[in-house]
Amino acid sequence: xxxxxxxxxxxxxxxxxxxxxxxxxxxxxxxxxxxSDEAQWQDFQIEIDPKERVLxxxxxxxxxxxxxxxxxxxxxxxxxxxxxxxxxxKNRLACKTLIKDINPEKPITIEAIKGLTVMKxxxxxxxxxxxxxxxxxxxxxxxxNEPTRExxxxxxxxxxxxxxxxxxxxxxxxxxxxxxWNDGQYFGPAAIVNAHRFIFDSRDEAGEQRxxxxxxxxxxxxxxxxxxxxxxxxxxxxVTKAIQEVKRALITRRF
Amino acid sequence: xxxxxxxxxxxxxxxxxxxxAIEATKLSRTAVLTKLYPTRSHTGAAQGGMAxxxxxxxxxxxxxxxxxxxxxxxxxxxxxxxxxLAKEAIDAVLDLEKMGLxxxxxxxxxxxxxxxGGHSRNHGEAPVRRSCYAADRTxxxxxxxxxxxxxxxxxxxxxxFYVLDQLxxxxxGVKKSAGVVAYELATGEIHVFQAxxxxxxxxxxxxxxxVTSNAHTLTGDGQAAxxxxxxxxEDMEFFQFHPTGIWRMGILLTEGARGEGxxxxxxDGERFMEKYAPVMKDLASRDVVSRSxxxxxxxxxxxxxxxxxxxxxxxxxxxxQLDAKLPDITEFARTYLGIEPYTDPIPIQPTAHYAMGGIxxxxxxxxxxxxxxxxxxxxxxxxxxxxxxxGANRLGTNSLLDINVFGKRSGIAxxxxxxxxxYVALPENPAQQVIDLVERLRDSTGNERxxxxxxxxxxxxxxxxMVFRTEQTIKTAVEKIxxxxxxxxxxxxxxxxxxxxxxxLEAIELGNLLDLAEVMAVSALARKESRGGHYREDxxxxxxxxxxxxxxxxREVGDDGKDSVRLDYKPVVVTRYQxxxxxx
Ligand SMILES: Cc1cc2nc3c(=O)[nH]c(=O)nc-3n(C[C@H](O)[C@H](O)[C@H](O)COP(=O)(O)OP(=O)(O)OC[C@H]3O[C@@H](n4cnc5c(N)ncnc54)[C@H](O)[C@@H]3O)c2cc1C
Ligand code: SF4
Ligand code: FES
Numbered sequence: 021x022x023x024x025x026x027x028x029x030x031x032x033x034x035x036x037x038x039x040x041x042x043x044x045x046x047x048x049x050x051x052x053x054x055x056s057d058e059a060q061w062q063d064f065q066i067e068i069d070p071k072e073r074v075l076x077x078x079x080x081x082x083x084x085x086x087x088x089x090x091x092x093x094x095x096x097x098x099x100x101x102x103x104x105x106x107x108x109x110k111n112r113l114a115c116k117t118l119i120k121d122i123n124p125e126k127p128i129t130i131e132a133i134k135g136l137t138v139m140k141x142x143x144x145x146x147x148x149x150x151x152x153x154x155x156x157x158x159x160x161x162x163x164x165n166e167p168t169r170e171x172x173x174x175x176x177x178x179x180x181x182x183x184x185x186x187x188x189x190x191x192x193x194x195x196x197x198x199x200x201w202n203d204g205q206y207f208g209p210a211a212i213v214n215a216h217r218f219i220f221d222s223r224d225e226a227g228e229q230r231x232x233x234x235x236x237x238x239x240x241x242x243x244x245x246x247x248x249x250x251x252x253x254x255x256x257x258x259v260t261k262a263i264q265e266v267k268r269a270l271i272t273r274r275f
Numbered sequence: 276x277x278x279x280x281x282x283x284x285x286x287x288x289x290x291x292x293x294x295x296a297i298e299a300t301k302l303s304r305t306a307v308l309t310k311l312y313p314t315r316s317h318t319g320a321a322q323g324g325m326a327x328x329x330x331x332x333x334x335x336x337x338x339x340x341x342x343x344x345x346x347x348x349x350x351x352x353x354x355x356x357x358x359x360l361a362k363e364a365i366d367a368v369l370d371l372e373k374m375g376l377x378x379x380x381x382x383x384x385x386x387x388x389x390x391x392g393g394h395s396r397n398h399g400e401a402p403v404r405r406s407c408y409a410a411d412r413t414x415x416x417x418x419x420x421x422x423x424x425x426x427x428x429x430x431x432x433x434x435x436f437y438v439l440d441q442l443x444x445x446x447x448g449v450k451k452s453a454g455v456v457a458y459e460l461a462t463g464e465i466h467v468f469q470a471x472x473x474x475x476x477x478x479x480x481x482x483x484x485x486v487t488s489n490a491h492t493l494t495g496d497g498q499a500a501x502x503x504x505x506x507x508x509e510d511m512e513f514f515q516f517h518p519t520g521i522w523r524m525g526i527l528l529t530e531g532a533r534g535e536g537x538x539x540x541x542x543d544g545e546r547f548m549e550k551y552a553p554v555m556k557d558l559a560s561r562d563v564v565s566r567s568x569x570x571x572x573x574x575x576x577x578x579x580x581x582x583x584x585x586x587x588x589x590x591x592x593x594x595x596q597l598d599a600k601l602p603d604i605t606e607f608a609r610t611y612l613g614i615e616p617y618t619d620p621i622p623i624q625p626t627a628h629y630a631m632g633g634i635x636x637x638x639x640x641x642x643x644x645x646x647x648x649x650x651x652x653x654x655x656x657x658x659x660x661x662x663x664x665x666g667a668n669r670l671g672t673n674s675l676l677d678i679n680v681f682g683k684r685s686g687i688a689x690x691x692x693x694x695x696x697x698y699v700a701l702p703e704n705p706a707q708q709v710i711d712l713v714e715r716l717r718d719s720t721g722n723e724r725x726x727x728x729x730x731x732x733x734x735x736x737x738x739x740x741m742v743f744r745t746e747q748t749i750k751t752a753v754e755k756i757x758x759x760x761x762x763x764x765x766x767x768x769x770x771x772x773x774x775x776x777x778x779x780l781e782a783i784e785l786g787n788l789l790d791l792a793e794v795m796a797v798s799a800l801a802r803k804e805s806r807g808g809h810y811r812e813d814x815x816x817x818x819x820x821x822x823x824x825x826x827x828x829x830r831e832v833g834d835d836g837k838d839s840v841r842l843d844y845k846p847v848v849v850t851r852y853q854x855x856x857x858x859x
Binding site for chain 1: 314315319368374523603621622768
C-alpha cells in the first residue's frame with residue numbers, strides 16, 4: 021500500500037514544534053462566600069499556546085498565580101463531564117475548548133454554569149441535577165426470567181438509542197436551558213436524554229412508567245425547543261430531537 | 276469531626292467500587308466514599324473493550340484466555356487468579372448486559388467481539404476476537420451502567436469525600452481494619468467512618484508521569500493510605516506504557532484502533548512492527564510495541580521535525596468503519612490535533628497508562644499484610660489492587676474485566692465478613708493523623724509550590740523510569756525523588772479556606788504521588804532483569820532464576836524518624852504454565 025500523504029499532519033507537527041505562545045486574558049467570575057457574598061470578575065493574564073485547552077489556562081492560573089481559583093476537572097479530554105462552564109457566554113467543557121477556537125484577542129470570560137447554585141468560583145451544586153436524573157428511572161427494567169446468555173438485540177434496535185447513550189452528565193445542556201433557569205423544577209434536557217436512552221431500548225419494559233413521569237407538569241412539555249441544549253452538548257447528542265421523540269411517544273404511545 | 280458507622284465502606288466509585296457496591300448493598304449497610312462524582316471516575320475513559328471468551332464470533336475458550344493473560348504478564352501472573360479471571364469473564368460480561376449495557380451486536384443480535392493485543396487463538400496461533408465492546412466507549416458504558424444500577428439498588432454515596440487514612444488496630448496480635456478517615460471537599464470537615472469491612476477501589480496512580488492517559492485525579496491515594504500504615508505494595512515497578520497516546524498530550528487512542536486494522540508507521544511509511552513481532556505485528560503486547568516505537572525513534576526513524584513520535588495510520592480503513600467503531604478517538608484527533616484521521620495519519624507516542632502493581636490481595640480481594648497473612652476486614656479491587664492477574668504487563672481489555680470480576684468478588688466477601696464479625700473499636704483520636712496533615716499544609720508558610728514539585732517529579736519519571744530504564748537512570752530518579760520529598764516538607768498552599776479547597780487537596784495528592792514514586796523507583800532498581808513493562812537496558816533478559824517473584828515493598832521508619840522502603844519478595848503461583856520465552 022502507498023505511503024499516506026502527510027500534508028496535514030506535517031503542517032500540524034511543524035506548527036506544534038514552533039509552539040508560539042501568546043498572551044491571553046481570562047476574565048473569571050469569582051465567588052467565595054467565605055470571603056464575600058458578592059461575586060466579582062477578576063482578570064488574569066497568562067502566556068499560553070493557542071492550541072492548548074481553556075482548562076490548561078485555568079491550571080496555569082491556579083498553579084502559578086492564584087491557588088484559590090476553584091473548578092472541577094478530572095479526565096482533561098471531554099469524557100468525565102466535570103468541567104462544564106460558561107465560556108464567552110456559551111456552555112462548554114473547558115477541556116474540549118481550545119484557546120484558538122474562541123478568539124484569544126479579546127478577554128475570554130469564564131463563569132459557572134447557570135441555574136444551579138454557585139458554591140465557589142466555577143463550582144456549582146450538582147445535587148438538583150443528579151436528582152432529576154435519578155427521578156426518571158435511569159436503569160434497565162425487565163420482567164420475567166433472566167435468560168442464561170445475553171438478551172438478543174438487533175444492530176438496528178441497538179442503533180435506535182445510540183445517540184443518547186453518549187451522555188456524560190456534564191449538565192451543559194440543562195444549564196443552558198432558559199426554561200430551567202426560570203424554574204429549577206423542570207427535569208431539564210439531560211434527564212430527558214437519559215430517559216430516552218431507556219425508553220427506546222428494545223430490552224426495556226418500563227417505557228410507559230418513564231413516559232408518565234415525563235408527562236408531569238415539570239416534564240417534557242415545558243420544553244420550548246430553543247435548541248440551546250443541542251448547541252451546548254459536548255458529545256454532539258441531538259438533545260432537542262431526543263426530547264421531541266419523547267413528546268411524540270407520549271402522544272402516540274409508540275416507542 | 277463526625278463519626279459514621281456502616282457495615283461496609285467502599286472507597287471509590289469507579290468500575291471496581293460500584294461493581295462491589297451493587298453486591299455489598301444487597302447484603303450489608305454500605306456507604307461508598309468517592310472523591311469524584313461516580314460518573315466522573317476514570318473507568319469512563321476506557322475505550323477498547325472487555326475480554327471474555329464468549330466465542331460469539333469465532334472459536335474461543337477460557338483456557339486460551341488464561342494462557343494469553345499469563346504470557347502477556349511475562350509469567351509474573353498468579354496463575355490461579357488468572358484462571359478465575361478468564362473463567363468468570365463470561366458471567367461478568369453477561370451480568371453487565373443484563374444490567375443494561377449497550378454492547379455492539381453481531382448480525383444475530385449477540386454481543387459482538389473484536390481483536391485486541393495479545394489475545395490469541397490456541398496459545399498464540401493467531402489473533403482472536405475476544406474483546407466485547409461498545410464502539411470505543413466501553414468504559415463509559417460500563418461506568419454509566421454500573422451507576423444506573425447503583426441508583427436502582429439505592430446505593431448510598433458520599434460524593435467528593437477524600438479518604439486520607441486507613442485505620443488499623445491490633446487485636447489479639449492481629450492487625451485489623453477499623454475504618455477510614457475522610458475529608459469532605461465542600462466543607463473541609465473531617466469524617467471518621469467506622470466499618471466492619473473496607474474495600475479500596477480508588478484506582479491508579481498514573482499522575483506521577485507527565486505524558487499519561489490518566490486523569491488529573493489518579494494520584495494513588497488508596498495505595499498511599501495503606502502503605503503509610505505499614506501495609507505492603509506489590510510489584511510497583513511494573514507500569515504499563517500504552518503504545519498509542521496522542522503525541523505530547525498522552526490522551527489515549529485505543530488499541531482497538533489497531534484491532535480494527537490500524538497500522539503503526541515510521542517516517543519512511545514502513546510498517547515497522549513486522550520486524551519486531553512477525554505474527555501478532557501491531558497487535559503484539561503493549562510493552563513490546565512501546566519498546567519497538569522507541570527503538571524506531573532512537574534509531575532515527577521517528578516522525579516530525581524532532582523525530583520524536585511515530586504514526587498511527589487509519590487512512591486505509593473505510594470512513595464508515597471509523598465512524599461506527601472508533602468515533603471518539605477520531606474525534607480526539609480532530610479536536611486536539613486538528614487532524615482528519617480519514618486522510619491523515621495521527622502522531623502518537625507511548626503514554627503512561629496502567630499500574631500493574633498495587634495493594635496485594637488474594638483472589639477474594641482480602642488485603643495481605645505480608646506474603647500470607649490477611650488483614651481482617653480489609654479488601655481491595657481494581658487498579659488500586661494487585662491480585663496479581665496482570666503480572667509484569669496487563670493485556671488490553673483485561674482491566675475492565677478485572678474491575679468487574681474482582682469488584683464483585685470483593686463486594687460479596689466484604690459484606691459477608693461484615694455479617695459474621697463485629698466492629699473493631701476505633702483507636703483513640705482516630706482522625707489525628709489527617710487533622711495534623713491538613714493543618715500542617717494549610718498553616719505552612721514554606722516557600723515550595725505544589726505545581727513546581729509535581730512537574731519536576733513528572734519530568735523525572737518520564738526521563739528515568741519510563742519504557743527504557745538503567746541502573747543509572749533509576750538512581751537518578753531515586754535521588755531526585757528523595758530531594759523532592761524533602762522539599763515537600765516546605766510546601767504551602769494559597770487557599771487557607773475550608774470550602775472546596777482543591778488547592779489543599781492537590782498538595783495532599785502530591786504527597787501521595789511522591790511516596791509512591793519512591794516505592795516504584797526503589798522496586799525498579801532492585802529488579803535486575805527485564806520483564807514485561809519493566810525493561811532494564813543493563814539487564815535486557817528475563818531472569819526466572821532470581822526474579823520470577825513478586826516485589827513486596829514496605830515502609831519502614833527508623834529510630835531517627837526517617838522513612839525508607841524495605842523490599843521483600845513473594846513467590847509467583849504457577850499452576851499449568853511453565854515459563855517460556857515470550858514471542859509475538
Ligand atoms: C484512557 C484509558 C483507556 C482504557 N481502556 C481500557 C480498555 O479498553 N479495556 C480495559 O480493560 N482497560 C482499559 N483501561 C484501564 C481501565 O479503564 C482502568 O484500569 C479501570 O477502569 C480502573 O477502574 P477502577 O474502578 O479501579 O478505578 P477508577 O475508575 O479510576 O475509579 C477510582 C475511583 O476512586 C475514587 N477515589 C480515588 N481516590 C480517592 C480517595 N482518596 N477517596 C475517595 N475516593 C477516591 C475516585 O473518585 C473514583 O471514583 C483504560 C484506562 C485508561 C486511562
Ligand atoms: S446531553 Fe450532552 S450536554 Fe446534556 S448532560 Fe449529557 S453530555 Fe452533557
Ligand atoms: S475534565 Fe473531564 S470532561 Fe473536562
